Amino acid sequence: MIVYLVRRLGQSILAIIAMAVLVFAGVYFIGNPVDVLINPEATQAEILATTQRLGLDKPLYEQFGIFIWNALHGDLGTSFVYGRPALEIILERLPATMELAVVALILSVGIGIPLGIWAGLRPNSLSGKTIMGGSILGFSLPNFWQGMLLILIFAVLLGWLPAGGRGETRAFLGMQVSFLTWDGLSHLLLPAINLALFKMSLIIRLTRANTREVCLQDYVKFARAKGLAGRRIVLVHVLKNIMIPVVTIIGLELGSMIAFAIVTETVFAWPGMGKLLIDSINLLDRPVIVAYLMLTVLIIVSINLMVDVIYSLLDPRIRLSEMKG
Amino acid sequence: MNPLLQVTDLQTHFFTRDGVAKAVDGVSFTLEKGQVLGLVGESGSGKSVTGFSILGLVDPPGRITGGQILFDGTDLVAGGEPALRHLRGKRIAMIFQDPMMTLNPVLRIDTQMVETVRAHEDVSHAEALRRAREALVQVGISPPDERLKSYPHQFSGGMRQRVAIAIALLHKPDLIIADEPTTALDVTIQAQILSELQTLCATSGTALIWITHDLAVVSGLADRLAVMYAGRIIEEGPTAEVIARPRHPYTRGLIDSVPRGKRHGAMLTQIKGMTPSLLKLPKGCKFMPRCPRADRVCEAEPSLVPLTSERSVRCFHPHDDAEEVLQP
Ligand SMILES: Nc1ncnc2c1ncn2[C@@H]1O[C@H](COP(=O)(O)OP(=O)(O)OP(=O)(O)O)[C@@H](O)[C@H]1O
Ligand code: SF4
Ligand SMILES: [Mg+2]
Numbered sequence: 001m002i003v004y005l006v007r008r009l010g011q012s013i014l015a016i017i018a019m020a021v022l023v024f025a026g027v028y029f030i031g032n033p034v035d036v037l038i039n040p041e042a043t044q045a046e047i048l049a050t051t052q053r054l055g056l057d058k059p060l061y062e063q064f065g066i067f068i069w070n071a072l073h074g075d076l077g078t079s080f081v082y083g084r085p086a087l088e089i090i091l092e093r094l095p096a097t098m099e100l101a102v103v104a105l106i107l108s109v110g111i112g113i114p115l116g117i118w119a120g121l122r123p124n125s126l127s128g129k130t131i132m133g134g135s136i137l138g139f140s141l142p143n144f145w146q147g148m149l150l151i152l153i154f155a156v157l158l159g160w161l162p163a164g165g166r167g168e169t170r171a172f173l174g175m176q177v178s179f180l181t182w183d184g185l186s187h188l189l190l191p192a193i194n195l196a197l198f199k200m201s202l203i204i205r206l207t208r209a210n211t212r213e214v215c216l217q218d219y220v221k222f223a224r225a226k227g228l229a230g231r232r233i234v235l236v237h238v239l240k241n242i243m244i245p246v247v248t249i250i251g252l253e254l255g256s257m258i259a260f261a262i263v264t265e266t267v268f269a270w271p272g273m274g275k276l277l278i279d280s281i282n283l284l285d286r287p288v289i290v291a292y293l294m295l296t297v298l299i300i301v302s303i304n305l306m307v308d309v310i311y312s313l314l315d316p317r318i319r320l321s322e323m324k325g
Numbered sequence: 326m327n328p329l330l331q332v333t334d335l336q337t338h339f340f341t342r343d344g345v346a347k348a349v350d351g352v353s354f355t356l357e358k359g360q361v362l363g364l365v366g367e368s369g370s371g372k373s374v375t376g377f378s379i380l381g382l383v384d385p386p387g388r389i390t391g392g393q394i395l396f397d398g399t400d401l402v403a404g405g406e407p408a409l410r411h412l413r414g415k416r417i418a419m420i421f422q423d424p425m426m427t428l429n430p431v432l433r434i435d436t437q438m439v440e441t442v443r444a445h446e447d448v449s450h451a452e453a454l455r456r457a458r459e460a461l462v463q464v465g466i467s468p469p470d471e472r473l474k475s476y477p478h479q480f481s482g483g484m485r486q487r488v489a490i491a492i493a494l495l496h497k498p499d500l501i502i503a504d505e506p507t508t509a510l511d512v513t514i515q516a517q518i519l520s521e522l523q524t525l526c527a528t529s530g531t532a533l534i535w536i537t538h539d540l541a542v543v544s545g546l547a548d549r550l551a552v553m554y555a556g557r558i559i560e561e562g563p564t565a566e567v568i569a570r571p572r573h574p575y576t577r578g579l580i581d582s583v584p585r586g587k588r589h590g591a592m593l594t595q596i597k598g599m600t601p602s603l604l605k606l607p608k609g610c611k612f613m614p615r616c617p618r619a620d621r622v623c624e625a626e627p628s629l630v631p632l633t634s635e636r637s638v639r640c641f642h643p644h645d646d647a648e649e650v651l652q653p
Contacts (some may be wrong), residue, residue, distance in 0.1 A: 286531030
């Protein structure tokens with residue numbers, strides 16, 4: 001188990017380094033930030049001074065070296081726009097995104113797994129087919145369009161929920177969160193649903209497919225032959241087996257929800273990291289973009305690592321073979 | 326007194342896209358307490374479906390469409406799910422063919438055994454665990470305490486089948502349905518498990534339905550044999566008699582194709598032709614296309630008729646009782 005963890009940790013670090021190179025190289029080519037930052041009527045000397053101040057005149061490898069060196073010290077550069085450390089700006093926005101992603105995940109898991117199991121147990125019933133039909137819808141609607149539809153229905157037509165913003169927040173574990181106040185919660189609901197719908201559809205389909213497969217296994221028939229109650233068969237024998245693939249997906253999806261809540265945050269004016277990224281891309285605020293991408297990679301890699309650990313705890317077969325290896 | 330199990334005209338059909346497959350079509354047999362019945366037949370003849378029907382475990386698109394299954398006097402077909410659930414695992418247990426697939430891979434052996442005890446009896450976890458341990462000892466698994474904490478993948482195939490047998494024995498059932506429980510195992514383990522299960526059933530007075538396509542395996546074990554073909558029983562009787570003097574041409578073909586010591590060097594005859602598809606069965610006798618004795622009469626459907634008080638056969642031209650299979 002320890003060997004396995006160390007090996008996985010090594011792989012994770014490699015992934016982060018590889019991503020650092022890609023991110024840096026990629027961002028270097030998306031345009032000259034000086035053009036954006038400086039008054040178009042600025043003199044050549046002013047441009048040169050700014051370029052030097054930002055370290056943009058140095059060769060690429062040197063910029064990268066400095067970037068890595070600083071990154072290891074927690075310094076991902078200073079925002080061209082805000083004049084403050086990029087990481088600090090992003091971390092300020094992180095709680096909002098985290099909260100949105102976690103609530104969306106809870107919604108998609110809490111609703112997706114039961115619906116998926118239900119549909120998997122009764123694939124030919126009307127309810128099973130309705131659930132599947134709904135999941136296809138959730139799958140295929142474009143996220144931004146679905147978001148605007150939600151706003152139109154619940155904010156504009158019905159007036160039940162606010163259309164954007166974060167509402168009243170309260171401190172929780174050192175972060176500002178919305179879900180502890182009524183106002184915040186009402187602001188949180190629509191964006192969380194919007195972010196959740198796609199994942200929920202994914203989880204429904206995955207859970208249903210796995211439930212159907214597991215139900216055909218001899219061990220489920222054997223469990224029935226033992227005279228177990230239907231509830232125990234579903235909640236223990238079936239659920240434990242389908243949790244293995246489902247946990248993997250949940251982990252991967254949590255990472256991507258945090259990382260790519262961009263559309264939802266933009267549509268609902270949710271002040272999270274995604275919205276910051278869009279703003280930064282518009283302004284070519286390179287350090288913020290780099291810091292955003294690096295932080296996102298770090299989050300995804302750590303979540304994957306955690307998923308692997310949970311996965312190995314869930315599946316005794318992996319635990320054993322990996323312990324031997 | 327009631328027989329333990331009385332199956333009458335059982336019909337279990339699968340409603341597939343290509344048509345209705347009558348996997349079990351009019352099966353009737355009787356099993357007394359403590360008796361061992363061998364259910365033999367080629368692959369696809371409906372042996373497993375017969376077994377699952379008794380426990381009400383036929384999965385869609387299949388379902389029991391007719392007939393009666395009287396277990397100790399109560400009709401399981403009419404009783405439905407509630408009646409069945411209390412019998413399953415308690416009074417009727419089942420052992421499956423593939424031991425690698427019957428135990429849940431993510432649950433420990435103790436979990437899988439304790440839940441079986443507690444599904445039917447309101448006992449403490451500790452007591453259930455003690456019973457599980459006892460059952461493992463009974464089937465020769467040691468050290469039981471350590472094995473209880475293991476997961477299925479830590480056992481060999483033979484050991485897993487022993488665990489499945491231990492689970493079947495937990496409630497000392499009146500009937501065990503064993504669906505080819507040794508087919509997936511290698512020959513020496515097969516023989517061991519066979520004789521162990523036989524001994525266990527004999528000592529506890531448990532009746533056994535032993536499903537197999539291997540006549541040689543069942544001949545030393547069963548009191549009675551029922552031979553199935555295309556969803557029906559075509560011959561039934563005491564094992565020794567059926568083996569020595571098969572009356573149905575199909576049974577005879579089966580026995581002729583079994584390699585045995587006495588016949589060493591003799592040519593094995595194969596039954597010509599293929600098992601028919603259940604969706605395209607011939608009109609009269611289902612065995613007609615492959616039967617060496619068939620004639621015009623066989624275009625009508627034969628029924629299972631008693632020849633003696635002990636034996637019955639479904640054939641218009643059964644072999645003569647005097648015809649012994651074994652040549653001296
Ligand atoms: N799920 C199913 N869907 C459709 N038809 C089925 C299904 N299960 C069984 N059948 C039909 O029932 C017939 C009998 O199947 P069964 O499993 O009882 O055969 P068997 O005698 O146990 O054979 P084997 O020795 O291969 O186990 C099959 O040939 C098939 O046509
Ligand atoms: S009834 Fe006719 S076809 Fe059928 S087994 Fe007997 S002899 Fe053969
Ligand atoms: Mg079978």
